[in-house]
Amino acid sequence: MHNLGRKKTLLIAALMILTLSITVYSGCSKSKSSGDPEYEARVITIEGLKPQDEADVSLTEISVAELRQLEQHDLNASYKRTTGLTEEFKMSGPYLEDVIRHLGGNLAEYAGIGVVGRDGYYCLLSKEVIDATPDLMLALVIDGEAKLDDDNAPARLAVQGQFGPYWVKQVEKIILYKEIPEKSITSVWVFRNLAAGIEPYKYEYYGSKDDAIDLEQVFSRLDNVDSKAFFTMKSADGFKKNEVINMVKSRYYIKIEGADAPTNISPYIKLGMNVQNIAWVSTNADAAIFPEKMLEYMDVSEIGGEKGITLEEVLYETEVESVKSTSFDILGTAGEKITVSGLDMSRGILVNRADGTAGVVWDPGTGHQNINNLLRIRMAKVTPSAPGSDKTGEAGDKTVPQSWTDGPAADTILTISGDGISKTMYLSLADLKGMQAAYTEQRFSTVNNYPTRKFAVAKGVNLAYLLQQAGLKSGAKSIQVEASDGYKASLTREQLLGKRYCYPDLLSGGTAAAVEVKPMLAWAFGEGQELSKAREGDLRLVIGQQGLNDVNTAVSVQMVSKITVSTSNPGSWSKAQAVKDGGQIVLQHDSMDQVKLHYTLNGEEPNENSPVYNPSTSYFQPELIKPIPVSGSGVIKVKVIGYGKYDSGVLSYAY
Incomplete structure (x- = not known):
């Protein structure tokens, strides 16, 4: 009986070991093989990879078998086809970021990637799409099948959150673009x-079988087409797709009749992977619109009994920048030409008529000639500037209209006062919109106290210009911005008028591409990076960031009604306190939810780019405020940074 019990115990132990072995194996991060050596040897080509400190390598290959050796991730994938149908899969494979790293590169360094299928289909992923898709994957297994069918093999690109045309099948080549020429739209045509x-x-x-227009012939009519730039298509349902122009120059068409027209078609585009109901397309310098499709999703205005989209909104939608500070030539198909200030573009509408013409109708108060059939809106070669000021609005007029200083009026929406300026100003919205020298349109990166990282666009006036018009004194030290509901935010002069930035790589944590932005009072604001998303509303303060963790939304005052400039010293934030608790350091501050505690452990002085101890607030995500683990001995340095006061002195705490 004892021997039988011992054998039973050994058997149970053996089974436990076997079970553990199976469990460990099934949890392995490598992908299972298809069992077909020929299939496993199939390769995907990477073009444009340049490993650090090595010569440029134009082509690199990686096999399916090698891809399976990288860490694999599971994805409950779903996307919406442009036909409206939703498809769902269970996918697994390596993240593209890991593939590029394995080959010696860094995906974050590239301006975009092009993905080509065996069938010739091509899709361009911009950096914005890449950054928004941290789980961008080369799927090697779909719905449990390690050997993909011919319609998907050897891998399929999974771009969670994007429409079907991004999900390239039969991935054969990935092209890494170090640079993609920036768009600068100067003309908008009626297609x-x-x-x-x-x-x-x-x-x-x-x-x-429908009428289609050859894009190559369309491009031949444009003055400046950069083959390395984006060709952008946007549909009426908001889907936007980019392709490199040299990929659409041959055998690529825009279908202009039939179901879902306008739509892009070519021998390489399978049904459902098209951009259907196209509202507009653009190259590096020109856009072409389909007014009937733009009317499906854009706001409509009425002038003289006719309804249409304001020319200002047409330009913003097609990504023309600095509309109000530019002049435009309006050209008709019959040879008409009028030159109009950008400030008037909101007073004319584009009307899509039943006979197929696209007319321009102006508010009679402008005195501009109506256009029966619009050919093109283009930037005028000469843009008038306001007397006594440069185009950025940094240098203000030496005198201001008397109405600005006479006192409040019925239409006053903003008062600028205080002992830090030489004259109090009372401004209406019309006054602000009339300051052509101060007008600005900008993109911003933003962080809130949750913390959520986003982008925003704004149109309005440069606040530095306004303060100069009010006679900003050299002794001014602080600025308080107040909303009509009583909410207030304070900034030091340096915090408001010092250098601030928009970080295009905010989501990936990069600072190299930072763009300086000016503080502004915006009458139009929106989320995202397209200026056309800005919509008019209450006046709001918008400023850039001084570091990736700068919570600039804390002072994004809405319904701004009053700005007070003071010569009083705002003082400095008190130093943080540090306590060692076992193997970790706890930081404390009396105003923890109003400031950020930046620290270093390497002996360097902390600044706005140093790690943050309290990325969230106690009322949002207190669990993110964690003690700092340390070992051995050393010194932690802490600086308190927050709006309304100067930075604290540096706390040096030895542990």
Whole structure:
């Protein structure tokens, strides 16, 4: 009996070891093989990879078998086809970021990537899309199948959160773009009139034969087409797709009749991977619009009994920048030409008429000539500037209109006062919008106390210009911004007027691409990075960041009604306190929710880019405020940074 019990015990132990072995194996991060050596040897080519400290390598190959050796991730994948259908999969494979790192590169360093399928299909992923998709994956296993069918093999790109056209099948090549020329749209055409005279091609596509326009012929009519730049298409439902222009110059068409027209078609685009109901397209310098589709999603205004989209909104939607500070030529198909200030573009509408023409109708008060059929809106070669000021609005007029200083009026929305300026000003919205020299449109990176990282766009006036007009004194030290509901935010002069930035790589933590931005009072604001998203509302303060962790939304006062400039010293924040508790350090401050505690452990002086002890507040995510683990001996240095006061002195705490 004892021997039987011992054997039973040994058997149970052996089974436990076997079970543990199976459990460990099944938890391995490597992908299972298809069992087909020929399939496993298939390769994906990486073009443009340049490992650090090595010569440029134009082509690098990686096999399916090698991809399976990288860490694998599971993804409950789903996307919406442009036909409206939703597809769902269970996918697994390596993240593209890990693939590029394995080959010696860094995905974050590239301006975009192009992905090419065996069938010739191509899709460009901008840096914005890459940064928004941390789980960007090369799927090697789909719904449990390690050997993908011919429609997907050898891998499929998974771009969670994006429409179907991004999910490239049969991935054969990945092109890494170090640089992609910036867009600078200077002309907006009506596509129908731009393509007038081009013989439509009867393109047969999935059982339908419809008129289509060859893009190569359209490009030949434009003055400046950079083959390395983006070709952008945006649909009426908001989907936007980018491709490199040299990939769409040949055998690529815009279908202009039939179901879902306008839509992009080519031998390489499968049904459902198109951009359907296109509202506009653009190259590096020109945009072309389909007014009937823009009307499906844009706000409509009425002038003289006709309804249409304001020309200002047409320009913003197609990503023309600095509209109000620019002049434009409005050209008709009959040879008409008028030159109009950007300030008037909100007083004219684009009307899509039943006969297919796209008319321009102006508010009679402008005195501008109506255009029966618009050909093109282009930036005028000469842009008038306000007398006595440069185009940035940094140098103010020496005198201001008397109405600004006479006292409050019925339409006053902003008062600027205090002993830090030489004259009190009372401004209406019309006064602000009339300051052409001060007008600015900017993109901002933002962080709140949660902390959530986002982007925003704003249109309004440069606040530094306003303060100069009010006679900002050299002794001014602090500025208080007050809302009509009583909410207030204070900043030191340096915090408001010192250098601040928008960080395009905010989501990935990069600072190299930082762009300096000016403080502004915005009458139009929106989330995202497209200036066309800015919508008019209450006046609000918008400023940039002084570091990736700068919570600039803390002073983004809405419904701004009063600005007070003071010569009083705002004082400095008190130092933080530090306590060692076992193997960790706890930091404390009396105003923890109003400031950020930046620290270093390497002996360097902390600044706005140093790690933050309290990334959130006690009322949002207190669990993010964690003690700092330390070992051995050393010195932690802490600086308190917050709006309304100067930075604290540095606490040096030896442990």
